[in-house]
Amino acid sequence: MTDDEVVAAVRGxxxxxxLPLPATSVVVEEAESVIxxxxxxxxxxxxxxxxxxxxxxxxxxxxxxGGASQGDWSELAExxxxxxxxxxxxxxxxxxxxxxxxxxxxxxxxxxxxGPMWCNHESEHWRxxxxxxxxxGATMSGSMTVDELLGSQPSP
Numbered sequence: 001m002t003d004d005e006v007v008a009a010v011r012g013x014x015x016x017x018x019l020p021l022p023a024t025s026v027v028v029e030e031a032e033s034v035i036x037x038x039x040x041x042x043x044x045x046x047x048x049x050x051x052x053x054x055x056x057x058x059x060x061x062x063x064x065x066g067g068a069s070q071g072d073w074s075e076l077a078e079x080x081x082x083x084x085x086x087x088x089x090x091x092x093x094x095x096x097x098x099x100x101x102x103x104x105x106x107x108x109x110x111x112x113x114x115g116p117m118w119c120n121h122e123s124e125h126w127r128x129x130x131x132x133x134x135x136x137g138a139t140m141s142g143s144m145t146v147d148e149l150l151g152s153q154p155s156p
Contacts, residue, residue, distance in 0.1 A: 001133050002102075002151060003042045003133065005043065007042075010140070019060070021052060022048055022049050027064045028044060028048060031076050034081060036092065038110065040115030041113055042132055042133055043115060043132060044122065046062065051068070052068060052071075053067040053068030054068030055136070056140065062076045062079060072099070080095050080096070090120060091112045093111035094120075094125065095108050104121045104146055117132060119152065120151045121149075121153065123150050126133060128149070130152060
């Protein structure tokens with residue numbers, strides 16, 4: 001899917017779910033400042049043009065300040081700063097965006113504009129072999145499950 005196709009799909013998804021209003025450029029830039037990396041262009045577009053989080057699987061991904069929250073986390077910059085990995089082993093630039101439950105997180109790699117997806121489970125993290133665009137398509141269609149994520153974990 002192209003970025004335009006993903007934005008259109010998320011826009012349709014958002015209309016059916018009653019998601020938060022889009023974020024302002026000020027709060028997106030605040031999040032980038034805290035994280036120390038720019039948001040991947042697709043994620044930035046989605047926050048600014050469609051909704052401040054809440055799209056994707058289940059409750060949807062975290063927003064930036066004033067957007068969708070998830071569980072105990074109220075925003076993307078907060079979770080990056082205070083994160084779900086108490087070991088501190090998640091590399092800089094990998095930003096948790098969605099909590100699947102049972103210590104399973106999906107993360108976006110902000111170091112790469114394509115937004116490669118990673119998974120974190122019990123302080124282990126690995127590449128998912130897909131981009132944010134692929135991940136959003138799979139989660140909105142229901143074809144991405146937590147079992148698939150855990151099944152992709154490399155053997156030790």
